[in-house]
Amino acid sequence: MKRQKKSEIDRLSDLPDHLLLHIMQFMIAKHCVQTCVLSKRWKNLWKCLTNIKLFDPYKGVIYDEFVSQFLSCRDNSVPLHSISYKNDEILPKTTNILVEIMEYAASHNVQQLEIQTDHIRNLELPPSIFNCDSLTSLTLFLRGVSKSTTKMFPKSLNLPALKTLTLVHFTFFTSDNGYAEPFSTCNMLNELVIFDCKLQDDAQGVLCISNSKLSILAIGTMNRRHSNIHKVILCTPKLKSLTMMGIPPIFPAPSTCSLTNLLEELNFDCSYGSMGEDILISWLHLIAKVKIMTLSYKFLKLMVNILKNNSSMRAQLPSFVKLKSLKVDANYPWKCNKRIREMVSYLLQNSPPPATFDIISLLNGIYKVYKQTTEAH
Amino acid sequence: MAQEASSSTSSKTISLKTGDGEIFEIEASAAKQMKTVQRLIDDLGDDITIPLHNVFSKELPKIIEYYKKDITGEITKDFEAEFVKDLNDDEVKVLFLAANYLDANKLFEFLSQNIADRLESKSVEYVRKYFGVENDFTPEEESKLREERAWSFRGIKEDE
Numbered sequence: 001m002k003r004q005k006k007s008e009i010d011r012l013s014d015l016p017d018h019l020l021l022h023i024m025q026f027m028i029a030k031h032c033v034q035t036c037v038l039s040k041r042w043k044n045l046w047k048c049l050t051n052i053k054l055f056d057p058y059k060g061v062i063y064d065e066f067v068s069q070f071l072s073c074r075d076n077s078v079p080l081h082s083i084s085y086k087n088d089e090i091l092p093k094t095t096n097i098l099v100e101i102m103e104y105a106a107s108h109n110v111q112q113l114e115i116q117t118d119h120i121r122n123l124e125l126p127p128s129i130f131n132c133d134s135l136t137s138l139t140l141f142l143r144g145v146s147k148s149t150t151k152m153f154p155k156s157l158n159l160p161a162l163k164t165l166t167l168v169h170f171t172f173f174t175s176d177n178g179y180a181e182p183f184s185t186c187n188m189l190n191e192l193v194i195f196d197c198k199l200q201d202d203a204q205g206v207l208c209i210s211n212s213k214l215s216i217l218a219i220g221t222m223n224r225r226h227s228n229i230h231k232v233i234l235c236t237p238k239l240k241s242l243t244m245m246g247i248p249p250i251f252p253a254p255s256t257c258s259l260t261n262l263l264e265e266l267n268f269d270c271s272y273g274s275m276g277e278d279i280l281i282s283w284l285h286l287i288a289k290v291k292i293m294t295l296s297y298k299f300l301k302l303m304v305n306i307l308k309n310n311s312s313m314r315a316q317l318p319s320f321v322k323l324k325s326l327k328v329d330a331n332y333p334w335k336c337n338k339r340i341r342e343m344v345s346y347l348l349q350n351s352p353p354p355a356t357f358d359i360i361s362l363l364n365g366i367y368k369v370y371k372q373t374t375e376a377h
Numbered sequence: 378m379a380q381e382a383s384s385s386t387s388s389k390t391i392s393l394k395t396g397d398g399e400i401f402e403i404e405a406s407a408a409k410q411m412k413t414v415q416r417l418i419d420d421l422g423d424d425i426t427i428p429l430h431n432v433f434s435k436e437l438p439k440i441i442e443y444y445k446k447d448i449t450g451e452i453t454k455d456f457e458a459e460f461v462k463d464l465n466d467d468e469v470k471v472l473f474l475a476a477n478y479l480d481a482n483k484l485f486e487f488l489s490q491n492i493a494d495r496l497e498s499k500s501v502e503y504v505r506k507y508f509g510v511e512n513d514f515t516p517e518e519e520s521k522l523r524e525e526r527a528w529s530f531r532g533i534k535e536d537e
Contacts, residue, residue: 011508011509012470012474012507012508012509013509013510014509015474019477023489023492024493025489025493026489026490026494027493027497030529031497033529034501034526035504036522037501037514037519037523038501038504038505038510039510039511039514040513040514041510066528066531069528070529
C-alpha cells in the first residue's frame with residue numbers, strides 16, 4: 001500500500017542533495033565533514049555547504065588546522081551564505097584563525113558573518129572584511145585577553161549591502177570636532193547593536209548615528225570604564241525601537257536632528273547602577289513619546305528610588321499618555337509581583353493606566369549579546 | 378465562486394484526507410502555510426476534501442497543531458521545545474518528511490534544526506541508519522578516508 005508512486009520519499013536519503021545539506025547546515029562543521037564516511041554519495045557532499053558553523057559546543061577548541069583544511073577543501077563554486085565562529089576557549093598565541101576566516105569570507109562573497117571570541121591577542125582586522133559588497137549581516141564580538149583593550153573600528157567602511165551590524169568592544173575614530181560618525185556610509189543599515197564601545201577622543205564624547213533606514217538600535221555598556229560616550233545624536237528618521245542595555249544609561253536620551261515621531265518602542269534591559277538625575281529626566285521625557293516599553297525590574301526600581309528621593313524630579317514627572325503597552329521583565333516574577341505593581345503605579349502616578357501591562361521573564365534579555373557579556377564576567 | 382459574501386477566509390476550514398483514509402479539518406489560513414495543500418486547493422477548489430497520499434493520520438495532527446499555533450502568531454522557543462520533547466528520532470523524521478511533502482516551510486526549518494541537534498552526538502552507524510544510507514565503502518576505503526580527513530575526526534568518540 002505504501003509504494004504507490006516511485007517518487008514517494010520514505011527515507012531521508014531519498015531526499016535530494018540540497019535538502020540533506022539543509023539538515024547538515026544546522027550541524028557544526030566538524031560533524032558535517034564527518035558525514036563523508038556515511039557512503040560514497042556523502043563523501044564530498046559537505047563541501048557544498050553554504051552555511052558554516054565553526055564552533056564546538058562540546059568545549060573542544062576549533063583548531064587552526066581544522067579551519068584551514070575545511071576552507072581549502074570546500075567547493076569554491078558553491079556560493080557561501082554564512083559563516084559563524086564562536087569560541088569561549090583561549091586560542092593559541094600564534095593563531096591566525098580569525099584573520100583566515102574573515103579573509104575567506106570576504107573573498108567568497110559571504111552574506112552573513114559572525115565572529116565571537118573572548119580571547120583575542122594582537123588581532124589585526126583585515127580591511128577586506130570592511131570592504132565587502134555582499135555582506136548583509138556582520139557580528140564582531142572581539143574581546144581581548146586584556147579586557148580593557150578594544151579594536152579600532154575602521155575610519156572608512158564600504159559595506160553597501162549591510163543591514164544588520166553588531167559590534168562589541170570597539171573604539172570609534174573621532175573627527176576634529178570630537179564627533180564620531182562611524183556608520184554613515186551604510187545606507188541599507190536597518191539594525192545596529194553597539195555594546196561596550198568607546199570613542200577615540202574622550203573630550204566631547206559624541207556619537208552620531210545617521211542612517212536613513214535604521215529601524216532598530218540597541219546601545220549599552222557593562223561598565224563605565226568601557227565606554228566614554230557622553231552624548232548620542234540620531235539622524236534616523238525611520239527609527240522605531242531603541243534599547244538600552246547593561247548599566248543604566250550614562251548619557252542623556254539621544255537628541256534627534258529630525259523629529260523622530262516614528263519611535264514606538266523603548267526598552268531598558270538594565271541592571272543595577274547609578275544614574276544622574278538630569279539624565280533620568282531626559283529619558284523620562286523620551287518615555288513620554290513612546291507607545292511600547294519594556295523595563296527590567298532593576299531599572300524600574302532604580303527609577304522609582306531616584307524619584308522618591310527627589311521631590312523636584314517628582315514634580316517634573318511626565319504623564320505617559322501615549323504608553324499603550326508596558327512590560328516589566330523580572331527574573332523571579334512570582335516573588336516580586338506585588339512590589340512591581342506598586343512601583344509601576346508610582347511611576348505612572350501622573351498617567352492613565354496603559355492598555356496592557358504584563359510582568360514577564362525573558363531569560364536571555366532582549367539582546368543575547370548582553371547576556372553573553374554578563375556571563376563572562 | 379459567487380457565494381463568498383461575508384465569509385472571511387480565516388473562518389473557513391479545509392478538509393484533508395490522509396493516506397490511510399482519515400479526515401482532518403484545518404483553517405484556511407493554516408492551509409496557506411502548506412504550499413502543497415494550497416496548490417491542491419487552487420486546482421481542486423476549497424470545498425472538496427484534499428487528498429494527501431503521503432501523509433498519514435499519525436503525523437498530520439501534530440502538523441496541524443504546529444500551524445494552529447502559528448496562525449495566532451505565537452510560536453516561541455518554549456513551544457517548539459515542548460512540541461518535540463516527547464517525540465523520538467524516528468517520529469521527528471516522519472514529521473520532517475511530511476513537512477517536506479507539504480512544503481510547509483516554517484515547520485521544515487524547525488525540524489531540520491531539531492534533527493541536526495539530535496544527530497550531533499550520535500555515532501556514524503546511527504546516522505547511517507537514520508538517513509537510511511547503505512555503506513558502499515569497503516573497510517579499506519573507509520579507513521583511508523578517515524585518515525585523509527583525520528583533521529576532522531580528531532577527538533571524536535567511537536561508535537556508541
